[in-house]
Amino acid sequence: MIDYAIDLCIIGLSVGMVYALVALGISLIFSGLDIVHFAHGEIYMIGAFIGLMLFQKLALPYVPTLLLAVILTGFVGVFIERVFYRRLTRAGGGYTVAGMGMVIVGFGMSIVLQNVAFLIWGPKPFPFPVPFGRPIELGNLALPMSYVWIVVTALTLMAALHLVLRKTMIGLAIRAVAHNKDIAYLSGVNVPLMISTIFGIACALGAAAGVLIAPINYVQVQMGVGILIKAFAAAVVGGFGSLPGAVLGGLLVGVVESLGAGFISGTYKDIYAFVLLIVVLMVKPSGILGVAAKVKA
């Protein structure tokens, strides 16, 4: 019984890491661009497909696949931001009328990316078999290596993001742009470039999530739909726009979902995230680590 619960928690934590990576991207885009990015699930899906191509067509090993997919998807993100979002975000995001436009464009982009992916890869789910080797034995538990990979990679990426934001000039500039674009500009920061950078990093994190989950799930055109909802739940549970909140929310959603599926019923697996969401919002409407007044980055 206890072993089973621990097992479920470990699975929940590793899947939660994936939610956390996507939620981090959504929160990063929200704090940097003042927009809620509804096409982020498709970025995750595209990342997974790019990974699949690299892994199967170019026969790269898993680690270079992961790295390359992350970088390439980052640039896909920069391209999307430059070409499609730039005009709208320049008019102002957030709660402005232009911000509403941005929401609609996000939905549109989500549909467009799904259809593009459909034209390229079709509707079939693809397996992404990675020979990770034997599970790690921990007492009575056998931990599949794919979960270990998820946890290690996600933690590495989060630590790297934290260091960049706290210790480098680029990180300082990103935080500045997130808080006040005019003052960032007057401090000499190339704000448009920094916005692209933020968007690119957010998409890179989404791609990492996609490539990490792929060996456990399948890679499929629709895979972004479910994750978007989970990641949003995670971001809101943690406190929307807060980066530590996105991580915490992701882990919580993952664990609650896994425990719920294991102990209650797996049929309605998707509702546990929302039960958690509703409970958290009833107790603390701004989310666990959210602050009432918006203090970002």
Place this chain on the structure above:
Amino acid sequence: MAAMLEISDLVGGYGSVQILNGASLKVETGQIAALLGGNGTGKSTLLKATSGLIKPWAGTITFDGERIDGLRPDTIVRRGLVQVTQGKEAFPAMTVEENLKLGAYVVRSRARMAAALERVYGYFPVLKDKRRQLSGTLSGGQLQMVCIGRGLMSSPKMIMLDEPSAALAPQVVMEIFRTIHRISRDGMTVLMVEQNVRMALLLAAYGYVIKDGVIHLEGPADKMIHDDNVRLSYLGGTVANREARL
């Protein structure tokens, strides 16, 4: 003396609302110039158009011999012209030192950044003691020092200060003005928007009065300060405002 900044017939505004209606002014190298005027006359708008935050619609801005109108704000900072905005806008979630370092974003060399930091701490010693503190926890005066300090961090040729003394206690106002004087003595060209008309004209060499988006009056500051006409017709309201605030 050559003009460091020359603005000619500047027209601009927000959206379709025209605020600047052909403003012209000139700041000589090494000089402090004061830009005065009542509330809503376009002083901040003029500075924003000069620093690139809003794009001028017409007219020219020449800085250090080169046209800068229409350039991006960060490019203008690189050219050596920095604006410190009204309202003590800093990054509350960053430490004092992070705020200052951000001001040196265009400075690539660590040594030059460290030297700039020491220079700013020289002007504002209190910031050195508070350097690890979040700027969101500072007093108004200290916050203004952070903002001016951030402006100085890229070692610009000229700094534009938008109401540096607004909403500060009298002793702090004096300290800020003394420091602006020191900064100017060390070779900086300064354009200062002020509601504190007397102090600004005492400090400045030349004054401009803006009204409805055009320069209505200009002259050497020592003449202006004795010109009752100026005070009554253009500045009376603002002097009263200031006294009400203090």
